[in-house]
Amino acid sequence: MDFELHDLPDDEIRRLAGLYGPLGAAVRELIDAAIRTEVDDDTIRETTTQISELAATLRTKQIDGAFGVRYNSNGVGMAWGNAVIGLANGIAPPLTLSYPPEGGSRAEFTLGAPYEGPPGCVHGGISMMVLDAILGSAAARDEKAAYTGTITVRFLRPTLLFTPLTATAKVTERSGRKKIVQGSIADQHGDTVIAEGVFILPKESNARPLTSVDGSAGSSG
Numbered sequence: 001m002d003f004e005l006h007d008l009p010d011d012e013i014r015r016l017a018g019l020y021g022p023l024g025a026a027v028r029e030l031i032d033a034a035i036r037t038e039v040d041d042d043t044i045r046e047t048t049t050q051i052s053e054l055a056a057t058l059r060t061k062q063i064d065g066a067f068g069v070r071y072n073s074n075g076v077g078m079a080w081g082n083a084v085i086g087l088a089n090g091i092a093p094p095l096t097l098s099y100p101p102e103g104g105s106r107a108e109f110t111l112g113a114p115y116e117g118p119p120g121c122v123h124g125g126i127s128m129m130v131l132d133a134i135l136g137s138a139a140a141r142d143e144k145a146a147y148t149g150t151i152t153v154r155f156l157r158p159t160l161l162f163t164p165l166t167a168t169a170k171v172t173e174r175s176g177r178k179k180i181v182q183g184s185i186a187d188q189h190g191d192t193v194i195a196e197g198v199f200i201l202p203k204e205s206n207a208r209p210l211t212s213v214d215g216s217a218g219s220s221g
Contacts, residue, residue: 004070006078013076020080020088027090028114035113084133093130095167097137104170104183105137111161122159127185130167131195135181138169139199146179146199159185159192177201 008016030051037044067081067088080088085095093115095107107130117123132151139146159165169183179199184191 004068006070006072008072010072010074010076013072013078016078017080017087024080024086024088024090024092025094028092028094031090031114032112082133084129093126095130095133097134099137099141103138103141104168105134105141106169107134107167108164109167110164111159113161116161118158120161122161124155127155127159127193128153128195130185131169131183131193132197134167134169135183135195135197136199138171138183139179139181139197141171146201149178149198149200151195151197153193153195155193157192160187163187165192177203 039047067079067086069082070078070080080086082089082092084092085097086092091114093109093111095109098106100106109130111122111126115122115126117126128151131153132148135151136146136148165185165187167183167185169181171179172182173180177200179201181197181199182195183197184194186192
């Protein structure tokens, strides 16, 4: 669970984000296209070969194991492999976290075909994953990263695919190292899923109070 210090200036992290962010977004588009395509058989076979060749090219130089959470001496974080907010992760939902002046955290997003559960609806596990991220980012906003203890989720009604969604969260209670955070996912008609989580600040840890490349606060996930 180590956070790795990398001796990179902020400008270099921004440059790399400008490379890996579009790559992750392109892979996400590819996944969506693969699910929804109805092209002819030969085109599918040809495209499959091309994708395999591209993957082999990217693997000619790669790290061992997972990406981890990296940061520089200014606390700028690079959680780019994160399953929910990793900008280089093509399977991560297209979330961009923001931090309103009044506190808490927020994300506006739309979920497409790769995140389907019931027909036309977001999979409940995806909703839980998004809420874990948004609640965790609110818990970690003011200090070191907090880790998920428990999350209780209540599904009010289906969350639809291809519909603009907003996830929000805020800390509602604090006791020692424990924080209670409440949040929700909502569409234009109101909440679809609500959640309450208990997040724990570690006693002794090298977990960092990270910021993103745009200067906003971040979470360890």
